[in-house]
Amino acid sequence: MDGGNELIRRAAANPQVLQWHTWASLTPGPSLVILGAVHGNETCGAHAIVRAIDDLQHGRLLLRRGRLTLVPIANPLAFGTNTREGERNLNRRFVPRAEPQDYEDRITRQLAPLLATHDALLDLHSFHTPGDPFAMVGPRNNQGTREPFKRAQEEGELARALGVNQVVEGWLDVYDSAAHARGDTQDDEGIGTNEYMRSQGGYAVTIECGQHEDPAAIRVAERAIRGALALLGMADVPAPSRFAGRAARLKDVFLRESLADELAGDWHSFDVVKAGDLIARRADGSELRAPYDGSVLFPHPEADVGQEWFYLAEPS
Numbered sequence: 001m002d003g004g005n006e007l008i009r010r011a012a013a014n015p016q017v018l019q020w021h022t023w024a025s026l027t028p029g030p031s032l033v034i035l036g037a038v039h040g041n042e043t044c045g046a047h048a049i050v051r052a053i054d055d056l057q058h059g060r061l062l063l064r065r066g067r068l069t070l071v072p073i074a075n076p077l078a079f080g081t082n083t084r085e086g087e088r089n090l091n092r093r094f095v096p097r098a099e100p101q102d103y104e105d106r107i108t109r110q111l112a113p114l115l116a117t118h119d120a121l122l123d124l125h126s127f128h129t130p131g132d133p134f135a136m137v138g139p140r141n142n143q144g145t146r147e148p149f150k151r152a153q154e155e156g157e158l159a160r161a162l163g164v165n166q167v168v169e170g171w172l173d174v175y176d177s178a179a180h181a182r183g184d185t186q187d188d189e190g191i192g193t194n195e196y197m198r199s200q201g202g203y204a205v206t207i208e209c210g211q212h213e214d215p216a217a218i219r220v221a222e223r224a225i226r227g228a229l230a231l232l233g234m235a236d237v238p239a240p241s242r243f244a245g246r247a248a249r250l251k252d253v254f255l256r257e258s259l260a261d262e263l264a265g266d267w268h269s270f271d272v273v274k275a276g277d278l279i280a281r282r283a284d285g286s287e288l289r290a291p292y293d294g295s296v297l298f299p300h301p302e303a304d305v306g307q308e309w310f311y312l313a314e315p316s
């Protein structure tokens with residue numbers, strides 16, 4: 001087919017070398033970096049990005065202003081084996097270290113400074129269970145110590161420009177409480193690419209484009225790239241239709257405490273629950289009921305013991 005597959009093959013050929021492509025317009029404007037395959041088995045972003053690279057190289061897509069960096073495969077080791085991780089999850093402890101301890105530390109040492117030279121990050125992912133695509137943003141503007149932030153407005157606009165109709169906000173607080181419940185006190189654990197980007201003065205949106213193997217996820221990722229370029233005035237491309245969807249704010253996370261803990265339904269992300277609805281049962285028979293009207297997010301029926309089992313979110 002197109003040159004995309006060949007570009008992918010070359011980008012994944014050597015897991016010891018990262019590849020990215022930058023176009024810099026002489027007309028000033030925003031700088032945007034787009035990541036694919038931070039998780040190696042989430043390939044839609046890589047496919048969408050190499051198509052954009054091909055379009056830029058052949059003049060079918062023109063950068064009007066600013067600077068655009070495309071990283072088709074952020075984790076080539078994991079991509080090559082079609083697994084989520086190489087030696088560990090690249091989207092945790094994404095903080096550059098003087099003495100890298102593992103493969104993902106070595107990637108982070110290259111990617112973190114690259115991200116820091118851009119205003120905005122678009123991170124393209126996919127998910128395990130069926131469901132509709134959604135975008136994730138970080139905290140609201142705040143001057144706290146954990147994740148101080150000033151660019152929630154721009155971040156929200158980017159999330160709503162990507163052609164998906166569901167936005168989830170807030171993650172680090174909820175993740176931190178899960179980590180503490182696990183007895184995990186490493187503060188960097190919850191820092192992924194997006195949190196790092198915000199820590200460097202930028203803003204970041206993750207888009208979950210669909211189920212891992214679904215070819216439609218590639219089209220969702222391509223539409224998201226065009227949506228970001230259109231919003232930022234970086235290319236003359238048609239913008240996806242306006243966001244008319246729902247926003248949810250993550251509020252609670254539940255860990256699986258026993259392999260006999262069972263979800264009470266075939267939950268999908270964004271399934272609506274009313275206060276009092278039965279969501280799951282613990283091994284001892286005790287019931288977990290929704291404490292408020294909201295929705296279930298990221299259910300993982302087969303989560304390992306001590307891992308995130310499902311999240312609850314409030315309408316936002």
Ligand SMILES: [Zn+2]
Pocket residue numbers: 038039042125126
């Ligand atoms: Zn992912």
